[in-house]
Amino acid sequence: MVIREEKRKKIDKFDLRMIKLLSKNARLNYRQLAEYLNTTRQRVSRRLERLEREGIIKKYTVVPDLSRLGYIYVILGITLTPGTSIDEEIENIKNREDVKVIERAIGPHNLVIHLLVPKDMKEVEKRINEITGKLKNIEKVDVTFVTDIVKFELI
Amino acid sequence: MVIREEKRKKIDKFDLRMIKLLSKNARLNYRQLAEYLNTTRQRVSRRLERLEREGIIKKYTVVPDLSRLGYIYVILGITLTPGTSIDEEIENIKNREDVKVIERAIGPHNLVIHLLVPKDMKEVEKRINEITGKLKNIEKVDVTFVTDIVKFELI
Numbered sequence A, B: 001m002v003i004r005e006e007k008r009k010k011i012d013k014f015d016l017r018m019i020k021l022l023s024k025n026a027r028l029n030y031r032q033l034a035e036y037l038n039t040t041r042q043r044v045s046r047r048l049e050r051l052e053r054e055g056i057i058k059k060y061t062v063v064p065d066l067s068r069l070g071y072i073y074v075i076l077g078i079t080l081t082p083g084t085s086i087d088e089e090i091e092n093i094k095n096r097e098d099v100k101v102i103e104r105a106i107g108p109h110n111l112v113i114h115l116l117v118p119k120d121m122k123e124v125e126k127r128i129n130e131i132t133g134k135l136k137n138i139e140k141v142d143v144t145f146v147t148d149i150v151k152f153e154l155i
Helices: A002-009 A013-024 A030-036 A041-053 A086-091 A121-134 B002-009 B013-024 B030-037 B041-053 B086-091 B121-134
Strands: A057-064 A071-080 A099-106 A111-118 A138-152 B057-064 B071-080 B099-106 B111-118 B138-152
Touching: A013 A030, A013 A041, A013 A057, A013 B057, A030 A041, A041 A057, A057 B013, A057 B138, A071 A121, A086 A099, A086 A111, A111 A121, A121 A138, A138 B057, B013 B030, B013 B041, B013 B057, B030 B041, B041 B057, B071 B121, B086 B099, B086 B111, B111 B121, B121 B138
Parallel strands: none
Antiparallel strands: A057 B057, A071 A111, A071 A138, A099 A111, A099 B138, A138 B099, B071 B111, B071 B138, B099 B111
16 A cells, blocks of 8 residues: 555656646646647546645736836845744745745755835835745845846746 | 727727736636626637737636746846847747746846746756856846745736
8 A cells, every 4th residue: 555655656758748748838728738648538547636735836926017007016035144044034025915936946046036026116125025025134235127037937 | 990999999998907817727628717797708718819819818828837847946137248139138048948937027137037947956957057158248146046945826
């Protein structure tokens, strides 16, 4: 039984091909996926449900033209002072509606935050001050404004 | 006629609510969207097709657990020397399979690249050298390794 469980958790080429197809168009239905992968809808549905259940697929989402929707897209690259609990810092900001992406990281920044703000630079300043005010141990914040998403895939 | 075209291009609250629903689950079908939005499938399908056609919705994609798929996720924050043509630089790298995200930006970095590399630090070094070798006018590269995606939405 343990061995079967182990076997089930392995990701094979079929799973990867399916994930790559969905990364190009997450709205493909079972029938379309089955056609592309030359298999049955049953196999597609079984595998997809497993990938979702096990968290290999975290979510399906949409990539909008943020500028045309009236938003400014800002990346905050944050360096926390050594020894800071990143989990605690994340807790203070993660439920904000304007904080869209939170990534733990190592390198010049150990916290990367993507912020979506209505097109108004005063509002951007206010939001950045609110967020950095909530973080207790900041050493440095790099503010980068994304002006165009030229390419976007996640796998 | 011109006025009607103008009217059609406006994004209203209904569009925004639909895009936000899809950002939480891009696989919702017309029937489900219609239920959430308290409207008809016809209206959902008509509006969605317009948003896609006009590029307000750029694509639907999947957010996978990259680490469990065997990848290291690296952000390259690149500062180009002043006066460089960003378009030309992007042209040199945009077709690489491992370059997943390319963003034009203003701030400390004017080019942000997301790189997906199989889990092997030697391979990571090789890929970064290949990419920075293709860019002609680099002033500085900040390499950040994403260790966990805690939150991920795009709208």
